[in-house]
Amino acid sequence: MQIGSHYKKLTLLSILVIAITLIAFTGKNSLYTDPYKLEYPDYFGNRISIPENNPTTKQGVYLGRMLFYETKLSSSKTISCASCHQQKLAFTDGKTFSSGINDMPTKRNSMSLANLLWVRNFFWDGRAKGLEAQALIPLNDPHEMGAYMEKAIIDLQKTKVYPVLFRDAFGTPxxxxxxxxxxxxxxxxxxxxxxxxxxxxxRGEYNPTEQESNGMELFMNSAEPSKNIRGASCAQCHGTPKMYMELFHNNGLDSIPKDKGREELTGMPNDRGRFRVVTLRNIALTAPYMHDGRFKNLEEVMDHYNEHIKPSKSLSVVLQNRPNEMGGKSLGLTAKEKANIISFMKMLTDSTFINNPAFSNPHLSQK
Structure with a gap:
């Protein structure tokens, strides 16, 4: 009996040693496999984009949040991702063009980082396929963060905190x-x-004001003057609950665009002046507007679409021949109608989003 009992103890001890050895060998632990639950409404749809080799975990998300606000990733030690994407401005920066290292301006306006889970093509011209490819570009850009990646890795490896966080997120330090x-x-x-x-x-939890309701109707409708239906055709590009579509449009800013837009990527003349349709969520917080930040406020944006569309060979079809009056040459919305649409767009401001502590700078809480 004593021999059997001793044998059982040895067997249990052996199993424990093997288990510990396997965990140490694989570099995995309970933290490494802790999934992050992404919560969103059903009406957003499930056509999300998450690579198989980069599942979303609580530890990976926290590490990413630390790195998003980390100035050690720039050559000047003053620029982070958050410099151009500030939470209080729905992750934009309020500038016409962002300031990189040594105050070097970027080529285009900073885009909002809302609801990227559903986006597949990033930047105004869609040159990055997936978030991982997108994140690498500013880190390696000499004018944005100073192309400092190789040295930044050495800097981070020397810290006490980051090797531990990388171990927790990816299994090794x-x-x-x-x-x-x-x-x-x-x-x-x-x-x-x-x-x-x-x-x-x-969700049936809010009753729009009369102005908001009228603006929503105009936003969603396309003009049909023969049927006395007035509309702004905004939903042609922003009609989903996420307020964007995975499309590229020339929206009539210039007859001869100074910035060729997507044509630089594809080489196709039909893509001249075409840029990605951005989300209108939190649009009241993300001025100035357009790829070059030319419009200071939503009133200027509405004036553009209403009265100042510039014709060109690549002008999007959805912006052609859409008057509210029979025989009209422009959209022809009244001042009141434009104000109503802006009231609706202000309904898209999400105070929870811009104040969510899970999105804030974690370095501040450590000081």
Whole structure:
């Protein structure tokens, strides 16, 4: 009996040693496999984009949040992702063009980072396929963050905190460019904006004012003057609950665009002046507007679409021949109608999103 009991103890001890050895060998632990629950409304749909080799985990998201606000990723040690994407401005920066290292301006206006979980083509011209590819570009840009990636990896490896965070997120303390972009992408996928008054309206929790309701109707309708239906055709590009479509349009800013837009990527003349349709969520917070930040406020945006569309060979079809009056040459909305549409667009502001502590700078809480 004593021999059997001793044998059982040895067997249990052996199993425990093997288990510990396997965990140490694989570099995995309970933290590494802790999934992050992405929560969003059903009306957003499930056509989300998450690579198989970069599942979203709580540890990966936290590491990505740390890196998103980390100035050590720039050569000047003053620029982070958050410099151009500030939470209080729905992750834009309020500038016509963002300031990179040494105050070098970027080529285009900073885009909002809301609801990226559903986006597949990033930047105004769609040149990055997926968030991981997107995250790498500013990190390696000499004018944005100083192309400092290789040295940044060395800097981060010397810290006390980052090797531990990389171990928790990826299984080993090794810091690589691939892991940095994966972690930042995981964090950015959590930036979901879905609690505006418009969302509350869709959930039956908010009654729009008369002005908001009229603006919503104009926003969603296309003009049919023969049937006395007035509309602004906004929903042609922004008609989904997420307020954008995965499309590229020339929206009539210039007859001869100074910035060729998507044509630079595709080489196709029909893509001249075409840019990605951006989300209108939190649009009241993300001025100035357009790829070059030319419009200071929503009133200027409405004036453009109403009265100042410039014709060109690549002008989007949805912006052609859409008057509210029979024989009209422009959209022809009244001042009151434009104001109503702006009232509706202000319904898209999500105060929960811009104040969510899970999206804030974690370095501040450590000081």
């Amino acid at each position: 090794e810091i690589t460019a691939d892991r940095i972009t994966k972690a930042i992408s995981q964090f950015e996928r959590t930036l979901i904006s879905a609690n505006s008054n418009y969302d509350k309206y869709l």
